[in-house]
Amino acid sequence: MQADRAGHDGPISVLALTAGVLATPAAWLIQICAGETVIAYTCFPHNVPLRIPLAPAIGWSVAGMSGLMLFVGVFGTWLAWRNWRRLTRARRSQTPEATDTRVEGEAFVARMGLMASVLFLFALVATDIATGLVSACT
Numbered sequence: 001m002q003a004d005r006a007g008h009d010g011p012i013s014v015l016a017l018t019a020g021v022l023a024t025p026a027a028w029l030i031q032i033c034a035g036e037t038v039i040a041y042t043c044f045p046h047n048v049p050l051r052i053p054l055a056p057a058i059g060w061s062v063a064g065m066s067g068l069m070l071f072v073g074v075f076g077t078w079l080a081w082r083n084w085r086r087l088t089r090a091r092r093s094q095t096p097e098a099t100d101t102r103v104e105g106e107a108f109v110a111r112m113g114l115m116a117s118v119l120f121l122f123a124l125v126a127t128d129i130a131t132g133l134v135s136a137c138t
Contacts, residue, residue: 027124053136
């Protein structure tokens, strides 16, 4: 029954479905929260603005973290796309008499995950561009 649900590719685990939905939004949230915290700590210690950050390599560390989160976001978007494709094939292979509501629900979750992942991947790229264009302590 499980193998029939997902077509020839095999079943999709709950972990893969959840990761496809949450990976890219979580990567964006981590990028925003961690990046802002690190920059605020090095550029505004004790609420005193500085022209130069306390740690000169802060720009490279924020850029590295942004690159890592972009990689996680691309992976999450790919996973969401793969889940959506596999579940769409599984839905289409069902006969109208034997429609499995679980497959329908998983396909809906995969579709929402793909849309959210594409949206947050765009936000990750926009944040990376802004990080590259604006200096840390301005």
